[in-house]
Amino acid sequence: MFHAQIPFDRIPHQFKSGLLCRSSQSEKDGLKKADADPSVKAVMICGENGKFSAGADIRGFSSPKRHGVALSPIVSLIESSEKPVVAAIEGVALGGGLEVALGCHYRVAHAKARMGLPEVTIGLLPGAEGTQRLPRLIGVPAALDMITTGKHIPATEALKLGLVDEIVEENTIEAAIRLANKVIGQPLEPRRLSLKPVPKLPNMEAFLREALVKVKRQARGCLAPELCVQAVRAATERPFAEGVRRERELFGLLLSSGQAQALQYAFFAERAVRRWAAPGGASWSSAAPQPVRKAAVIGLGTMGRGIVTSLVKANIPVVALEQDLEYLNKGRKAVMLLLEREAMKMEGGAQTLDFHNPARLQFTVDFDLLCDVDLVIEAVFENMALKKEIFHKLSKICKPGALLCTNTSALNIDEIASATNRPQQVIGTHFFSPAHVMRLLEIIYGRHTSPTAIATAMQLAKALKKVGVVVGNCFGFVGNRMMFPYVQQAVFLLEEGSRPEAVDQVLEDFGFKIGPFRMSDLAGLDVGWRSRKEQGLTGPSLAAGTPARQRHGQRYSPLPDLLCEQGRFGQKTGKGWYQYERAGGRTATPDPWLHDFLSQYRDTHGIQSRFIDQEEILERCLFSLINEGFAILAEGIASGPEHLDVIYINGYGWPKHRGGPMFYASTVGLPRVLAKLQKYSEAHPDVPGLRPNAFLKKLVAVRSPPLKEWMSYLSHQSPKL
């Protein structure tokens, strides 16, 4: 029996390193030829290099002509073949690759293969009839789950769902040929998915309605998941051809929405930041990381617990150290709880993590046990004197090559390094809370930090499945530094007449996970209060006679300090900018006490309360944050706008479908951002955060070039780079 074995380069698409690309007309004839040749009895489609297909190259999506829809005729051609077509799925079948497999009459997968329709993650939907065929094959609930989340499923799950007919441990191609042999002569009609009805649910309408509500809630303004639901709904309500037309319509909408471009930008930005550069020409291409075989974490508070958990999950043995036995026991309990929860989510559970084994996780109060670790992460209180004392101790105890990392949120890395005998091995590794969940790792190099130290920290980020972003040293680094003016504007808006819930609502509608006041209540108002006291902005060290609403000649709001003086620290005390059901409660409700307090405050300071509209709230908060971003770029604290965007998307809940703050600025238009900043700055001349940065002005003066060209307009290379 003769079979045509057709890799993608013989049918309309060709394979290049697992990517599905467009190809020439002559290649499109491959399948037709196989169909016409009477000696061919069946067709098997496979990939190359052990991969069926990783889907379309998303760079192609920037051109409207090159999107998934172009694949549809091929999928139809496969499905309508008069000879059985079997897909041999090895490695991955993603996006267009899986849609091709859905056009086949049978699917055989290797046990290690993964399948998925990840288009939603780049702001699109499976546009080659995937939203119409998948529900017909595996039913609406499972198809919706795959299509709206973009998740990759293992072959074992695909078999359970009926997505594949068979899984094999050995040679997939041979198994597919065996299956093809077996089915020759069997009717193909029942195997053509476009002819199958979508399996019915007793309550389809209610199910789809609920699914829509759920994805809308999770999507926070991102269109793709919602339109995916609409496309699947079309599969349930319309004949196949009409469903396909609806799918195309919705695909077109997404393509022109701007969100797909933002999400694709975010996708490439995350890759771009892996190629880090630092002073003196050190970069990702020349620096090699040191192995991290054992690590230590100092301080098991909010951050240390998550960091230990993250390291254990990455299979790195950890020594966890606290200041005394009482704190140690508290920390140990908290870490164990986190690890147990994590283990429950994993296949193999606690055994896989092996955290009860002291060789993998050891708790101690004895610094001498840190003598053989390769890397230490310090996460003690945010206090310079304490951090210096710890680093001094570490440089005496740790082995010569050990990397010394600090999790400080804002403090000067060089000053911390000055307490050691090895400043070249001191680096900031700024985790975000909860540290075992948040993907961002801001990596801060100091004046003396070596390229090896940076490369090792980047390697650590990768091992922890985080996104490492390398930045320079300044107060608050990139993320928190941009956050300061944003939060400052939010508080000024309260002084002028707004309310926490109004400000939060505008920013949450924009797409932030939580607004600045909910965020402040969650993190604890006392954290910033302590820092402001240390900086002499409030508390006993404030010079007598300092005006209540001014510091160093600039506008200052004492509102957060006043709340702290009342013991309103946020969720932990049950009261902050909102009130909560109890101390530690999570449900924020607007607090009439706070509203009265704000009115009295305005009366005391002679502030005329006014109505502040949504546009002003959004622009003052976001444009001041973006303005600080331009200052950071101009100073060379980050090597490009992508760095700032990746930090904001992964560490600060910035909506990904808006591409990060700097990308957002480019979509709003730099002239508009500049004009609005100028307007607000004139109204508030004592607020430096609203004064347009010179780099922004320059970019507007040179007619707002595309974001990827911004850095070439810096007149000098900053000494920091």
Ligand code: NAD
């Ligand atoms: P925390 O107060 O929750 O915990 C600090 C821990 O350090 C405490 O358990 C304390 O006992 C321990 N500690 C203090 N002195 C010690 C010593 N000499 N030896 C060993 N342990 C000691 O603080 P946190 O919120 O986890 O913050 C830790 C660091 O991380 C700070 O620098 C903070 O700025 C930074 N950070 C915090 C967050 C956040 O959201 N909480 C986010 C990013 C970075």
